[in-house]
Amino acid sequence: MTSTSHARNPVGAAAPAPAATSARSKVAVVRTTPETVVEDVGRAMRLADYESALVKDAATLLKVNISWQHYYPACSTTPWQLDGVISALKGDGYGDLIPAHNGTVVVDPHEGAASNKHDVVEAKHGLESVFLDYPPVKWVPYAPRARMLVLDGIFPEGIHIPEMFVGKNIVHLPTMKTHVFTTITGAMKNAFGGLLNYRRHWTHSVIHETLVDLLSIQREIHPGIFAVTDGSFVGDGPGPRAMRWHVKNIILASADQVAIDAVQAKMMGFDPMSIGFIRLAHEMGLGNGDVDRIEVVGEDISEVNWRLRSSENTFASRGQKLIYWGPLKPLENALLRSPIVPWAFLASNLYHNGYWLRMVGRNRVRAAMKTGWGRLFESY
16 A cells, blocks of 8 residues: 555644545455354454555554444454454554544444453553544544545534544444444444544434545554454344344355445345445545445355345334424424433433343344354353
């Protein structure tokens, strides 16, 4: 990877921008088991030539995904995924590794880091994590060099990002799952929690364009970008929380955030170019969304189609879609950007934590704990 331009960060330093995507991008697809997964994560990273993507003399952020403060299969970064990435980086001479967690208006990241055993893995490796929505992390104005599709209009007072992100590599740690707003959620969606603060829900009505804007910003501020996607459990249905889980035993890795999401989408049974953020990013030259132009190394996925579904809704997501794209659209500002907005957060919590987890989710978690992956989770 070569650097041809530099981006000015909020405090005047410069970080090299990754080069434009080549004609063919590489995505590693590795089959794994609970017994070998930590080593398999490293194998996937090396098959995808991760050392050519990440600058060795820069600090490296490990962008953990916490979609729920409770443990639920396929929902959040797995402990073995985090363990494998840290082990590979340390083994190959990368220092100054920083796990980064973000909260949301409905998810407590401190509770999530404990419930998903991220804190256990970080302690094992002697790493100190940061929680992006809490002091001492400072959020500062950032003026992107790239043309924004929507973010400058949504935040006319200016786009703010964590100051500590600038000049550091980033490794995204998503899981393979469906999403009620974006069909799938993967590497590109994982930046949503890191680069936008608690008002990120303002962007849900234009979520596909938002993810493309965030990838443009990432390419300006990070000297290296990489992703390792966990598909030990895969989520199907109204994600990212109220899903059915399936054991799929797969790890993906790539330096191309668009390509890894495209391969994930293809394996899950979706046409990648029918998914807005993949198509837009591909058309803007931010990565490769055309699976025919992606070099897949490791497993042969040519016949893989898990036929997963993302068109289902929960009670909560059905109401949100009425606000974002339905007859309640004229009330969006009043309902989601005014002092009465806590009603929406309360409704989501009551549904997911009060009803769905108790009536449906806990039985599914208990069943998952009887699998090899469940036993591995409990061993951490």
